[in-house]
Amino acid sequence: MSSLHPKRNVQDLLRTWVQVVADRPDAQLWVAGDGDDDYVQRLHDTVATHGLGDSVSFLGFVSGEEKDRVLREAWAFALPSHQENFGVAVLxxxxxxxxxxxxxxxxxxxxxxxxxxxxxVDRTDPSAIAAGLSTVLADADGRRRVAEAGPAAVREVFSLEQIGEKLWELYDRSLSTASPHEG
Incomplete structure (x- = not known):
């Protein structure tokens, strides 16, 4: 889905996954995205080092129908980033x-x-990341609520109409407060 980059903190997510699998041995982590070959190899090495091969799958870059399938079949989405300007994949x-x-x-x-x-969650606390994941995975009612409320919330806040209206207001406000150019 998005690029695999150190800022996304996938390495710590993988290390944390050990705790999640201890609580939920049937849990599966799908890592979607691609990135620098050396970094992706380090991620694979982390999976091997922690014996996570049965519970972690690297999907590579996914888009279109494959991305739709992955999102439809997943139970949750994790991004414990060090920094994200927005987070399109989250949306x-x-x-x-x-x-x-x-x-x-x-x-x-x-x-x-x-x-x-x-x-x-606190990206620097592996136990907090694991607890957040375990809580979401164990909360079937919460997952159902988000399945119903999430799409509507995105439309309500981030639809083309909503964003267009906010941009129009921003431009209008900027133009009305701008001082005329003296030449």
Whole structure:
């Protein structure tokens, strides 16, 4: 879905996955995206080092129908990033009805919190990431609620009409406060 980059904190997500699998031996982690060959190899090495080969699958870059299938079949979405300017993949997951587990450094944090669409975790605390994932995976009622509320929340806040209206207001406000150019 998105690029595999160290800022996305996938390495710590994989290390954390050991704790999740200890609580939920049937859990599966799908890592979607591609990136620098050396970094992706380190991720594979982390899976091997921690004996996670049976519970972690690398899907590579997914788009179109394959991405739709992955989002439809998943139970949750995780992005414990060190920094995300926005988080398009998070928005795509919520629009597909998935609860998310994200770090506070993902700029969609307030949207997720306000709409109760997932868990915000401390990216530096593996136990917090694991607890967030385990909680979401164990909460069938919460997953059903997000499956119903998530797509509507995305349309309500991020539809083309909503974003267009906000941009229009921003431009209008900027033009009305701008001082005329003196030449």
């Amino acid at each position: 795509e997951a919520v629009a597909a009805g998935l609860p998310v587990v994200i770090s506070g450094e993902v700029q969609l944090r307030s949207f997720i919190e306000d709409k109760e669409l997932g868990r915000i």
